[in-house]
Amino acid sequence: GESVGLHLPTLSVQEGDNSIINCAYSNSASDYFIWYKQESGKGPQFIIDIRSNMDKRQGQRVTVLLNKTVKHLSLQIAATQPGDSAVYFCAETSLNDYKLSFGAGTTVTVRA
């Protein structure tokens, strides 16, 4: 079946380095993608989103890249900080739909 998934379940990053978290999706009908951050003991928090008519969107220290040709999504975090340690989920949906499909998540650990 169609699904959203992340390439790696865990990622260890040195503080100050850049992080790249990857996600592959297979539903060609999806046209809206979201990255969430979930800290331990909390619910997911919206980080950044991107629509399918864009290939890049930047926020504060975060950038999302979308490659529709290979159905790939990535989240880049610049100058990773200890507070970035969390589980990161990508999610996909359609703008006319209210169903949201999440990937399995990538656990990011920041080393001091």
Add this chain to the structure above:
Amino acid sequence: EAQVTQNPRYLITVTGKKLTVTCSQNMNHEYMSWYRQDPGLGLRQIYYSMNVEVTDKGDVPEGYKVSRKEKRNFPLILESPSPNQTSLYFCASSLRDSSVETQYFGPGTRLLVL
């Protein structure tokens, strides 16, 4: 403070004993949703509601019921819980005209069914 609240936060119950997990939001959001989170599976949508008296199934609705009698509340009902419903449950809400762009999630309810 804008927030989504869930109660209880932790619950241990036995198979077959009906339970309700409440969800309330104070942001006047039209859209509300329930997810369950299991290790290695991410979050899976159980049910969602686009407005009062409008609900629809998500990806894993079996064994669950919901109701939306008021805009602020969206309870999740397990009529006859089973051990495979042991999970971490999240309620979320957002403004309808922004679809799911900025969903606010509650703190989660950890359920153990014995």
